[in-house]
Amino acid sequence: MSEWSVTEPRKLSFDDPVTALQVRIVNGTVNVVGTDEGSARLEVSEIDGPPLLVTQKDGTLTVAYEDLPWRGFLKWLDRKGWRRSAVVSLTVPVGTNVEVGVVGASAVVSGTEGRTEVKGVTGDTTLVRLSGPVRADTVSGNVEAQAVTGDLRFNSVSGDLTVVEGSGPSVRADSVSGSMIVDLNPGGRPTEVHLVNVSGEIAIRLPHPADARVEANTASGTVSSAFEDLRVRGQWGAKQITGQLGAGNGKLKATTVSGSIALLRRPPAEDEPWDAEPEDAPQAPTDKKVL
Structure with missing residues (x-):
């Protein structure tokens, strides 16, 4: 040694x-x-x-x-x-x-291409072009993952998760009050996304054309969807977005207690990266379904 x-x-x-x-x-x-x-x-x-x-x-x-x-x-x-x-x-x-x-x-x-594990009490973490499996656990630190092509796991109390150009096989995240913003890369492989939150907001932007089975639930928060093929149910209290986009090869499941959920659509062609993080609950365009 x-x-x-x-x-x-x-x-x-x-x-x-x-x-x-x-x-x-x-x-x-x-x-x-x-x-x-x-x-x-x-x-x-x-x-x-x-x-x-x-x-x-x-x-x-x-x-x-x-x-x-x-x-x-x-x-x-x-x-x-x-x-x-x-x-x-x-x-x-x-x-x-x-x-x-x-x-x-x-x-x-x-x-890097090997396994990556990050633990943070406070302080922000940035993960860029990682192709191996990734796990990030934080108390209040924020995590941004850019162009990560491996499996991504995230657990936090109040830290935020931002995924940019995500194209890994799966994204799984759990948080109490941190926001989750997930932008999936167009042309990538079908991805399994599973997000669980208590009071934090969730925003997911799907590529065009989208290819996923969708199930999103909130007990008391708001929901919005930019996809007419998805069903939005619930007027008061619990609300749900369900349905299939494309062949349904991918899987998207999002659950919150009081946080808002927004499903956003990526334009067919886009040169600029998605960098608009909502200050409040994420909102879909005004001509789309919002409950």
Whole structure:
């Protein structure tokens, strides 16, 4: 095993193979990039507080605080321990399995093909062009997934989920009050989308032509649909959107207690990315069904 204690800005290169990466920091930033190069590199450009312990053993590269374990990470609420920060950038082989844990820090993971798991207490996470399975668990941090082609799992208390150009086999998300905005990539494979929320809003934009079996339910929220082929039921209280679009190869299921649900249609041709996030409950165009 090789080990380094990083107390000041420093760069390290690792000649031994790296197949797994584990990063755990408090405050600051983590940036992980996949590369076709066979070796891994680390740059700690800023550090304040206790040292970061860097270890390499049996193909696993770890960059973490010694007192911040992965097990029970989301319950680490030692406020005195939050008085630290680091800015960490890593380049790893594209097939590396990545685990990132952040408390009050932002994280970006891009261009990898292995399994990715992110845990965050606070701080936003951005996931870009990941082709392996992805799991993100947060307390209040937001997650944005761009052009992710692997299975995506998301769990949060109050963090928001935004999926842009999603084309993976499945998107599954659970939240209490965070909003969920899912934009599915046109021309992608049939996708299974399963979203569960309590009070947060849900907006799903389907490609043209759409191809999915749809079931959306809310106990007391509003619903809106941009698709005339779907049935919208319920005038007071519980409301439901059901039906089939196209051949029905994909599956879309959304459930909320008091949050709103909007099913939006992507235009047949579009050059600009979808970046309009609703400030309030998502609304469909005024000439569409709204209850």
